[in-house]
Amino acid sequence: MSEIFKRLFMSHRPANSKVSQLETSLNPTITLKKLRSYTPSLGDLCHYAFLGSVLLFVLIVYPAALILKLSVYVLFGVLFLLPATSQFFFNALPIFTWLALYFTSSTFEAKHRPPITVQVLPAIETILYGDNLSDILAASLNKPLDIFAWLPYGIFHFGAPFVVAIILFLCGPPTLLRGYAFAFGYMNLAGVIMQNLLPAAPPWYKIQYGLTPANYKMKGSPGGLKRIDEYLGISVYTEGFSNSAVIFGALPSLHSGCATMEALFFSYVFPKLKPLFIFYVCWLWWSTMYLTHHYFVDLMAGSVLSYTIFQYTKYFHLPLPEPSVYSRWSYADIKKFSVWQADPLNGDGGDLENLAVPLAVDTDFELNVMENSEPPSIFDQDRSVSRSSATSNTSADVQDDFVSAARPGKQRID
Amino acid sequence: MGVEIGLGITILNKCSGFYGILGLLTGHQLDFMQWVLYLTSVFTLVVYSLGLTTVYKPKLQTYAFVLLTFTADTLITCFFTLWFSGMWFAAKESELSDPSSATQQTSGGISSGSKLLTARGETLSSQSASQATEYFFTILVSLIALVSRFYFNFIILAFVQRLFRHPKYLVDQDDVDQDLKHKKLWQRWWIRAENWSYRVCHHYLA
Numbered sequence: 036m037s038e039i040f041k042r043l044f045m046s047h048r049p050a051n052s053k054v055s056q057l058e059t060s061l062n063p064t065i066t067l068k069k070l071r072s073y074t075p076s077l078g079d080l081c082h083y084a085f086l087g088s089v090l091l092f093v094l095i096v097y098p099a100a101l102i103l104k105l106s107v108y109v110l111f112g113v114l115f116l117l118p119a120t121s122q123f124f125f126n127a128l129p130i131f132t133w134l135a136l137y138f139t140s141s142t143f144e145a146k147h148r149p150p151i152t153v154q155v156l157p158a159i160e161t162i163l164y165g166d167n168l169s170d171i172l173a174a175s176l177n178k179p180l181d182i183f184a185w186l187p188y189g190i191f192h193f194g195a196p197f198v199v200a201i202i203l204f205l206c207g208p209p210t211l212l213r214g215y216a217f218a219f220g221y222m223n224l225a226g227v228i229m230q231n232l233l234p235a236a237p238p239w240y241k242i243q244y245g246l247t248p249a250n251y252k253m254k255g256s257p258g259g260l261k262r263i264d265e266y267l268g269i270s271v272y273t274e275g276f277s278n279s280a281v282i283f284g285a286l287p288s289l290h291s292g293c294a295t296m297e298a299l300f301f302s303y304v305f306p307k308l309k310p311l312f313i314f315y316v317c318w319l320w321w322s323t324m325y326l327t328h329h330y331f332v333d334l335m336a337g338s339v340l341s342y343t344i345f346q347y348t349k350y351f352h353l354p355l356p357e358p359s360v361y362s363r364w365s366y367a368d369i370k371k372f373s374v375w376q377a378d379p380l381n382g383d384g385g386d387l388e389n390l391a392v393p394l395a396v397d398t399d400f401e402l403n404v405m406e407n408s409e410p411p412s413i414f415d416q417d418r419s420v421s422r423s424s425a426t427s428n429t430s431a432d433v434q435d436d437f438v439s440a441a442r443p444g445k446q447r448i449d
Numbered sequence: 450m451g452v453e454i455g456l457g458i459t460i461l462n463k464c465s466g467f468y469g470i471l472g473l474l475t476g477h478q479l480d481f482m483q484w485v486l487y488l489t490s491v492f493t494l495v496v497y498s499l500g501l502t503t504v505y506k507p508k509l510q511t512y513a514f515v516l517l518t519f520t521a522d523t524l525i526t527c528f529f530t531l532w533f534s535g536m537w538f539a540a541k542e543s544e545l546s547d548p549s550s551a552t553q554q555t556s557g558g559i560s561s562g563s564k565l566l567t568a569r570g571e572t573l574s575s576q577s578a579s580q581a582t583e584y585f586f587t588i589l590v591s592l593i594a595l596v597s598r599f600y601f602n603f604i605i606l607a608f609v610q611r612l613f614r615h616p617k618y619l620v621d622q623d624d625v626d627q628d629l630k631h632k633k634l635w636q637r638w639w640i641r642a643e644n645w646s647y648r649v650c651h652h653y654l655a
Binding site: 145148150151152153154155157158159161162163164165166168171172174175233245246248249250251252317320321324331332335338339342343346350374377378379380 | 450453457461464467468469471474475477479482486487504529530533536537540541544545550576577578582586587590594608611612615617
């Protein structure tokens with residue numbers, strides 16, 4: 036087994052390459068030493084302050100014994116301290132924060148929750164997209180379609196994040212998994228915050244109750260997944276969705292957000308398979324409407340949230356995958372996307388004479404900015420990043436080489 | 450960066466065209482305005498996708514075409530927003546007044562129950578948004594969508610203007626007047642549309 040693994044993933048490992056190495060030590064002093072020499076940037080401070088605030092909020096609000104809650108926090112603290120576990124758990128902090136807030140959401144008292152909107156989403160759907168698309172697509176039901184809708188919504192959605200994470204870890208460039216955890220966690224965290232601040236009834240509510248006012252005493256509904264329960268003789272979806280943590284959390288659709296995020300990351304690493312990933316997202320969109328769980332506007336909100344966070348992560352954190360390299364162990368160094376060099380309006384087009392054109396003043400300015408202010412990164416790791424000289428603005432290759440060097444001396448605390 | 454994000458978000462929204470047309474399979478009839486909206490959505494989706502895939506190596510004619518399409522689409526979107534707002538409010542009136550609607554069928558039980566039941570000292574009816582709140586959020590989200598659209602339009606406009614003024618993207622007139630005889634019909638139309646867009650944009654932006 037290990038021989039097959041080595042042949043598949045490690046046969047092209049460059050000599051003396053350290054970028055794909057994993058920490059195996061369980062000595063917490065290594066982490067503490069790194070922590071002492073760690074200087075956070077402004078971006079890092081915002082990142083940790085935000086996540087820390089949410090976690091503190093959960094610690095105070097979650098209705099459990101304080102000693103129990105503190106024990107969980109201490110356990111995570113230990114996992115963050117041990118280098119071998121820290122490299123995975125600490126980078127997944129946005130995901131843990133999202134999960135903590137999600138499971139706390141069900142405990143919020145009704146008097147502290149905002150009023151539930153029932154008409155906003157169907158109204159927006161009609162105004163922006165010409166009709167109640169979710170109603171129309173759920174108008175004709177049959178068993179094969181039920182199964183076809185159930186697969187992405189009720190099965191793939193729950194396993195896909197783990198499968199994607201494993202494949203990105205094995206096949207993507209080193210540190211890509213960190214970017215995925217960051218983007219996936221923040222997308223879900225932002226989604227749950229939005230669902231709590233703007234509670235809105237899903238399509239199943241309109242089908243059952245019309246536009247009558249909703250209240251927090253009401254149970255959730257499995258929508259079309261009730262038919263799957265009946266086919267299989269189970270009550271998993273009925274029980275799960277009836278007692279959902281965020282019953283009126285239609286906006287945004289995190290099913291859509293997750294599928295979009297997974298498709299974006301897979302397209303980033305396997306661009307040739309992009310049509311397949313687009314198909315998956317479209318399939319999931321259709322299934323959420325067919326099963327009366329979301330309006331089209333919810334799906335768009337989820338996907339737009341994912342797309343925006345993915346773009347941010349791509350611009351400032353993600354390593355660049357190399358074409359035809361499908362193993363993390365094949366990378367000799369890590370190159371990063373440079374938004375400044377990727378800008379087609381930067382540079383001189385490979386022709387020095389063109390610098391005399393007035394617009395070149397702007398160009399020079401932006402390149403200077405680029406050289407002096409590399410965007411802060413919470414993922415940088417000084418030992419593992421290529422110090423490319425691609426910042427030269429006179430090279431004809433620059434436009435095709437969207438590579439930046441990470442800030443020298445930047446350290447990461449895992 | 451702005452062009453990539455703006456086009457990406459717009460493309461996601463334009464997928465509605467496929468789902469609107471897919472509704473035909475469930476027996477739903479589309480009226481004329483819905484046909485126009487969904488077909489324009491599909492067409493613009495193709496144009497914007499072409500723009501997005503070439504965002505790092507843009508071709509001036511293509512982006513001139515994207516800009517004009519986006520601008521026309523923005524104006525059409527304003528019109529459709531007003532049109533379908535009227536449609537929604539008409540449908541809502543019908544839902545609230547039709548005795549056979551789900552609203553009428555269930556409102557009796559819900560409203561009478563809400564007067565009796567209380568949750569932590571408040572009536573259950575207070576947990577639902579008032580009609581004013583529903584209107585407020587409906588109008589707010591519609592306005593945000595429209596304002597974002599105009600904002601993205603201006604970003605693309607500024608991008609195309611800078612492309613026109615950048616020496617790297619100077620267009621050879623021979624490229625514009627290229628021989629189209631040996632191209633397929635749709636390619637000829639596409640290239641003509643791009644070239645026409647280039648000339649229009651050149652007139653106003655260069």
